Amino acid sequence: MPKTKTHSGTKKRVKMTAKGKLKVSRANRAHLKSAKSKDSIRKGRRAKYLKPQDARRVKKQVSQSK
Numbered sequence: 001m002p003k004t005k006t007h008s009g010t011k012k013r014v015k016m017t018a019k020g021k022l023k024v025s026r027a028n029r030a031h032l033k034s035a036k037s038k039d040s041i042r043k044g045r046r047a048k049y050l051k052p053q054d055a056r057r058v059k060k061q062v063s064q065s066k
Helices: 008-013 037-043 052-062
Strands: 014-016 022-024
Touching: 008 014, 008 022, 008 052, 014 052
Parallel strands: none
Antiparallel strands: 014 022
16 A cells, blocks of 8 residues: 655644644734734744644644654
């Protein structure tokens, strides 16, 4: 059976924490901030972790990179 390859796009967007959670960046942070509320800009700074249902699928894509 051939080796499974790491998904290149996913490994650039996801970091794995020491406990095995998957940390991703939030959307809507790059530009056009004057139209966004201050609360949404502030909430965008917080870390976001994938839910277990999504993390199971993404871990298969990233598992070869570590």
